[in-house]
Amino acid sequence: MEPSPLRVYGGVEGDDRRAERRAQFLEAGLDLLGSGEATLSVRGACKQARLAARYFYESFTDREALAAAVYDHVIEDLANRTLEAVAAAPFDARAKARAGLSTLVGIVGDDPRRGRLLFSAQAGAALAERRRRSTLLFVGLLGGQAKDFYGLPDSADLDVLSQFAVGGLAQTLTAWLDGTLPVDRDALVEHCTNIFLAVGDISPH
Missing domain, CATH: 1.10.357.10 (Tetracycline Repressor, domain 2)
Structure with a gap:
């Protein structure tokens, strides 16, 4: 069975919203890694991006995956x-x-x-x-x-x-x-x- 496409919300397609959230996490990760943080946590990335953890896992498997990205x-x-x-x-x-x-x-x-x-x-x-x-x-x-x-x-x-x-x-x-x-x-x-x-x-x- 084909997965249903993500719905349009606020005039923005679901895939576009997911891409935007991924970009927010990349920016948050850069903020944390680029500040000299010795460790990067999922919780810290979510706090910095101001997004819930469920959105983190739609793009990244763990903190190492975010750091690599x-x-x-x-x-x-x-x-x-x-x-x-x-x-x-x-x-x-x-x-x-x-x-x-x-x-x-x-x-x-x-x-x-x-x-x-x-x-x-x-x-x-x-x-x-x-x-x-x-x-x-x-x-x-x-x-x-x-x-x-x-x-x-x-x-x-x-x-x-x-x-x-x-x-x-x-x-x-x-x-x-x-x-x-x-x-x-x-x-x-x-x-x-x-x-x-x-x-x-x-x-x-």
Whole structure:
């Protein structure tokens, strides 16, 4: 027997309302994880979202599922917006590097919750594996951009340089967000752009 569709309420389809509630939980989860909370509870997420627990379970099986969904949402948004900025920049190495870095720094700088979620160990050990996979994602994206721009083949040299650049950038952003690297945003973007270009200069092209 086919399940009945969710009813229309207040002019909004049931599926749309469920999507809205899911978005509220994602935002609540980001608030909690991005504030440095060591743990994320279903009760805390429901309180933050101002929604009943039954609505939590229509989208997530448990708190770990919510934490994973929040992290994946932030990473997907970060990757998409950064790639869009690079694609829209002129075909010039400095312009493309600056566009991507400026977008990335802007995202984590404008919303510190995202920076803490991505770079702070306080966000929880449960996200460690996702952090590892997201690092590999950005290593692959950087290597792919370099191959496309310079016409490079796959190589161990390119893999090493991509790992070095992404790891170094992550540490730099961590220090900037926690205040131990006291430079303004424009200077940070310029420094990182220069470093990325220097790394590109020693790539096998």
